[in-house]
Amino acid sequence: MHNHPPVHKTDWLWFLATMMTFSSVSAQRIESKVETDLRTLPQERQDKLQDFADKTMHFLDSSPWCEDKWNTPVNIMVTLRLEDMSQGAEQRFKGTIIISNSYDIQFSDQRWRFAYQSGDPIQFNENNLDSFTSVMAFYIYLILGGELDKWGTMSGSSYYEKARNVAEQSKFGLGRFIEGWDRRLELVNYFLSDRHKPFREMVDYYFYGLSYTSEDNEKARKHCSTAIQKLDRIIANDPENEYARNFIKAHYQEIVEIFRRAKNKEPLRTMLVLDPDHERIYRDILER
Template sequence: MKKIISLFFLFFIYTQSFSQELLATVQVNSQQVGGSNQQAFKALEKSLRDFINNTSWTGKKLQNFEKIKCGFSVVIGERDGNRFKGSIVVQAMRPVYNTTYDSPLINLQDQRFGFEYIENESLIFNERQFSGKNLTDVVSFYIYLILGLDADSFQSMGGSQWYAKAQQIAQNSQNRNYEGWNTINEPRSRSILINEVMNPNWNQLRSTIYTYHRAGMDNLFNQDQTAGKKVIFDALMQLKMYENTFQQAFFFNLFMDTKSDEIFNIFNSGNNGGLILNDLKQTMIILSPKNIDNKWNKWKV
């Protein structure tokens, strides 16, 4: 009997240790409402950290080195009892093969983050219906977006099933009296973002995400970087097809905002294997004009 109990205990430990998919850091900043009960914010931080890291989001069993590194930073701007308003910054990274370098997948600030939270309450998420409090809905939406982006970076169009879950959350959250979900009069809303991700018009961007990372970044740190750089160069040049449509596209601009530093650094070494860097420079000037002076014009072409 003791042996059976021991075996069950070991099985439980094993499944618990390998059932989560994220290694998330969580920070809650409450300085703007400093007069409030700070213990509630510490409890919120712990509740979110446990919710994100201890939930099995995909049903896959992963070891720590396979988990996605990500971060959620919440800034509380207003508090009225158990109702809070503020912003949330979402970041995630992808490891690059055979290196210690992590490539950014998403770096997004959502300024319309309102929710209800009671100190020490259990955070429960049901993907089939809106929670009523918006906290787990927003966080879960971004988790599935991260899972989708990560999967897209390892397999062409590999993130579709996780994007579909994020889209379902967005649909459940429509017209629930919380900002950030509407497709009308709310530019850069969560619903607009996921609808663009799922729109076939942006399949080339998703394809670029895969090629850029899997055939480009994962081969960039070989002794000869020429092949990896050429793949990244060609993948980015494919985005020129969006030069007349990208201006109002949340998904496209999120990609450029997240990757612009990395793209600049990759081709700033001066050793670009004969690539015509001026072609990429002109494309980046079109697709990411806000970085003309601080990045693209600094390339030596």
């Protein structure tokens, strides 16, 4: 098992130039940015929800999601698109959420209905189901699980379990707001399954390698090379694996910089096959 302290995210353009900094690999303190799209709502509803983004952001940033001795932040980007589904006095909405860690993990969910009364506080309690905050908490736990997997082998499992607990309770306990919870439960069960284990192991090797980029390039390349070999096997077994494909999109530039000056460029030859969209970048280095 690889265990290493967090490294901190700075400007990625600077990273590509210097290979000295990279994303946090232990991320528990939430720093969020929330945007709302209220254009389909009646003007009266829009006026009442002007502070909804700020309240959601405060909820995300102030809730005690977990303990972290390094107090390392994870940046969360949230976009909420709301449609009015109100009946009578109850304000009810159909929502679409796009939530990401601003780097390499993103989820999109359109099957979401929730109740929210203008002026109500937004709070999450693991023992008190809520049609709005339970969905938010579910995806926060998924992102934290993915972040902690970068810190050590399978280190995110406890947060995936938290997400599964939210999904199981919500699927059977939210009454008329259960839409989407069957799919969310399937999603987190997949993350905890043996089928997803090779991907999680690959992520651990990759970020373990990144933790050495500022002090030992050979160690960095060794572990990142192992990660690329694992990535190759994942895609060989499942060519359409969306998580492997998204990993490549998020990290191909880092991989190029790590191996640009390496004597052994076999990892780049592997990436040439795995990532044909950026073939020219790999060939420019390999053909020098």
